Amino acid sequence: MRSFFRKINNIQSSSTTQRIPLSLVCLISLMAGILLPFALAPYHSWWLAILSPALLYACLHQRTARQAFFIGWSYGIGLWFVGAFWLYTSIHVYGDTSAILSVLMIAFMAIAMGLFNAVQCWLYRRFFPETPLTFAPLWVLFEWMKTWIFTGFPWLFVGYAFTTYGLDEYAPLFGIFGVSFVVIVIAAALTECLFGKRFWLIPIALLLFGAWGAKYIQWVEPKNEKPLSVSLIQGNIPQDLKWLVEYQTETLRIYATLSQTEWGRDLVVWPEASIPMFQTDIQPFLEVISKHAQERGSAWVTGIPYWDLENSQEGHPLYYNAIMASGSQSSGLYFKQRLVPFGEYIPFSGALSWVLPGLQDDVTLSGFSAGHDHQAPLIIKNHRLASAICYEIAYPNLTRNNAKDNDFLITISNDAWFTGTSGPWQHLQMVQMRAKENGRWIIRATNTGVTAFINAQGHIVKQLPSDQRMVLRGELPAYTGETLYSRFGDWMILLFCSLLLALGLLFRPRVVNTAFKQRR
Template sequence: MERLAGKVILLWGWRRTLVALLAGAFAALSQPPFDFFAVCFVSFPILVWVIDGAAEQPGEGVLRRILRPFPIGWWFGFGYFVAGIWWTGNALLVEAELFAWAVPFAVLGLPAVLGIFYGLAVVIARLFWSDGLARIAALAFGFGVAEWVRGIAFTGFPWNAVGQAAMPAPVLMQSVGIVGMIGMNALAVFVFAMPALLASPRGRRTGFALAALMAALHAGYGFWRLNTAPTDPETLINVRLVQPSIDQAEKWDSTVRDRIFRTYLDLSARPPADGQEQPDLIVWPETSVPFFLAERPDALTAFGELVQDGQSLFVGAVRIEGYGSQANTRYYNSVVAINDSGEIVDAVDKIHLVPFGEYLPLADVLGRLGLTQIVQSVSAFSAGSERHPITTASGARVLPFICYEIIFPGIAGYGDADADLILNVTNDAWFGDTPGPYQHFRQAQIRAVEAGRPLARAANNGISGVVDAYGQVIDAFSVDAVGVLDVAVPRQSISSPVNPHLTGVVLVVLLGLWSGLVSLNVGRRSD
C-alpha cells in the first residue's frame, strides 16, 4: 500500500489530473441506482494521496499556496458529477430541434460549476493539512463545509451529496435524524478516506478504531430504530397515486391535451383493487393538468364528477395570477387541492424554482445572448412566497413539495414537520429511464427520515410510491409503469432527540478544530 501511495503522491501534471478525475468518477457509483458505496473506500484515499502530493513550492506567494490544491478538488468533483448527473442532458433532447446544441453544456457545464465546490473542499482541507489522521479530519471538514455551501449558494443544488453514499438502505438512513446531512457528509468522508492511513503508520490504529466505531454506531442505531418501530400503526390516510407515464414530448401539445386529461380521469376513477379501501386522497403528479384551469371551467366539472364524498384531489397545475393582463400575469408551478364539489379550496406554489428550467437567471442579460429557459410550456414561473400544509377532507395535514424541492436537506423539518404526511409531486419524464429518477427518489426517502413523517410521491413516469417515516418503501411503481397505486399510509410522527442541524454543525466544527490545532502544532515544531 505504501508503494501505491508513493506513486500517487509523486504524480505530476496530466497524470495527477487524470487520477483525480477517475477517482471522482469512480465515486459516483456509490449513488443510485448502483449504491456501490465500497468504491468510496478507494476514491477518497486516492484523493488524500493526491492532495499529499500538492506540496508547497519554495518562494510561492500566499495566494498561490492557498489555490494550488484547488484543481485537484475541481477535477475530482468534475469526474464525480459528470459520471453522476450526465442524465440532465436527456431533458434537452425532449425538444431536440431547439435544445440539442446545449447538451454539452448540461453534461459538462453543470459538473464544471459543481466541481468548484469540491475544489473549495480541498482548498479548505489543505489549509489544515498535516500528516497522519488529522489530515483525514481536515478533508472531512472541507467537504462538510463545501457541501453545506453547495446546498445554499445560488439557490442551491445539493444533488448527490457525498453523505448519501453512506445511506444506501433505510437501516443506514436513520443517523441523518441525529446529525443531519451536514454531519453525514463530513462523517462519511472521514470514514471513506480512512484507508489512506494504510500507507502511513502514524494514527493508523486510532483512525481505524474511530472509523469502526462510527460505522458500528451508524449501522447499530439504524437496526435498533427499525427493530423498535411500531409493527402495526393505524392508517393515517388511504392515498391513490396516479402515474400515467405521459410522453414529455406530448405533454403540452394542444392537439392531445384532452386525451391526456381523460387519461388522468380514467385512471383516477378505477375501482380499488381487492382488499383495498376507497382512497381518501387522489394525487396527480407535477403539472399534470395540461392546460390552464382558468380557461377550462369544464375541467372543474369533471373534477366534481370524479371526486366522491369525503375525498380530496391534489393535482399539479399551472396557477395564474393577473389573468387577462399580459404585462401583469404571473405563472406558478402549483399543487392545487380540489374538494368533492369540484372547487379549488387551497394551493401551494413551488418556491425553489429550477434555474434555466423554470426561469432564466439574469434574464435581461442572458436573454440578449439568445438564451432561453428549457421548459417552453408557459412563460417563466414565479416563485411562491410560503409553504403550508393542506388539510384533506379526511382531516390529514399534507405538506407538498414540487419536484426537486425535496432534495434540500431539512426542508420539511427534523422530526418536527408541521404535517402528518409529506407529499412530493414531480415529473421525471424529462430524464427517461436513467439514474436521475432513482437518485431523486432516494433523496425523497431521506427527507422522510429527517421529517419523521411518511412521504407519498406521485411522478408522471416514476418513481411513484409511499415510504414510511423510517424511509422504508411501502409500495412503489417502477419507471415507465402506468396505473394507480393505492396505499394505506401509516400514521407516524417521530421526533428527533436532538437538533440534527446543530449536531451536524458541531461535528464539522470539531473536525476543523482538531485538524487546525494539529496543523498549527506541526507548524510550530517545524519552525
C-alpha cells in the same frame, strides 16, 4: 488494493514529489470522481462511496495547495460529468440541441460544479493539517453550500449511497450531512490505516457502533388512527406530447379514466403538472372532477400550473407550479418554492430584458414565480400533508421546514425529462432520505416514474414500474413525534464541523505549514 494505496502514498511522500507528474495524480482523481455516481441509485455499489473519497484523500497527501486545487477540480469534473449526465436526455432529446453541443454543455456544468471540490481541496491543503477530522468537515460544508449558492444544486451527496445501508441511521439525528460526515471520516481513516496508522480503526469502530445503536432509538410512532387509503395515478404522458395543445384533451382523458376505479378511497393523487393548463382555462373540468370526488368521499390532489389573478408583480401576472387539493374533507394550495433555473424561470431576467425585450411579457420565457416560505399544509381527511414539488425535495432544510408538525409528506414530480437515465432513481433516493430524516411516510406520485410509497424509515414499501400507465394503491399510517434532525436541522452537524476546523487551524503543524507556503 492496499498496495495501490501504498504506491500513491510512496509517490506523494517521495523526496522527488516535484518530478512526479501532477497530470498522473489528477487522472487518478478524475477516475475517483467518476466512480462515486455508481455508489448511488440505480447502481447501489455503496462501497464505491468509501473508495472514491479515499482515493482523493490519498491523492492530496503532501500536495501543495495549488496542486490540490487541480486534483480536487479533476475529481469534481469526473463526478459531475458522469453523475449528472442524465441532463443529456433533456437537453438533446427534448431540447432539440445537437449531440455535440449537449455534451459540451454538460462538460461546462461539470467544470463549474467541479470548482466546489477544487476550492475545498485548496483550503484543505492550504490551511489545515492532513487528517480525516479536517478533510471530512470541509467535505460536509461544501455539500451544504451546494444547497444555496446560486439557488443550489443539491445533488450527488456521498451520504445518499448509504440510504437503507446502515449508516443512514444517522439521518434522524443529523440529516444527510451527518451521514456524509461519517462516510468521509471512515473513507479517510481507512486510508490512514492502509498507510500504517492503525489507531484510526478506533473511530471507525465507534462510528459503526453508533450507527448500530441509533437504529434502536424510536423517534416517531404511528398514530392510533385508521390508515389513509391512497391511490397514485401514473399517467405516463410522453414529454414531447405533454405540453402540446392538441394533446391536452387526451391527457385529461387518460387521468380521468385511470381514476374512475379509485374514487371512494381517501386520497387520489395526480402528479406534477398532470393538468397541463392553467386553472383559469379549465375550470369546468376541475369542478367536475372535484364534484365526483366529493360525491364518492375522496380527496383529490393534483399538480397544475396556477395563475394568481388576485396579485401581480410590477404589473405582471404571477404564475406558479402548484399542488391543489379539493374534494371531500380536503383543502389547500401549495406553490413551489425552489424553481429550476432555465427550466421554470430565467435567472436575472430583469437584467436581460435589454437583450430580450419580449422576456418580461411572455410567460413561456419569464416563467414561474417562487412560492413563499411557511405555506400552510394540505388538509386531507383531518390529516396535514406537507408538500414538495419535483426537485425541491432534494433540499433537506426546505423539506424539514415543510414537514414540521405534519402527518405525511407528499411530493409530485415529472421526471419524463430524464426517462431511461439514472436521474429519476437518484431523485427517488433523495426522497427516501427525506423520509428517514423527518420520520414521516412520503407519498410520491410521478408522471412516468418512479411512483412509490416510502415509509418513515426511508424504505420503499411499494412502487410502480417506470414508463407504464398504472395506479398504485396503499394504506398509509400517520405518524407523530419528531426526530432530532426535525427539531434542530443542519445546525448541529455544521457547528460540529466548524469546531473541528477551528481546532485544525489552532493545532496545525507550523513547520509543515511554513514549508508549504514556500512551495505554494
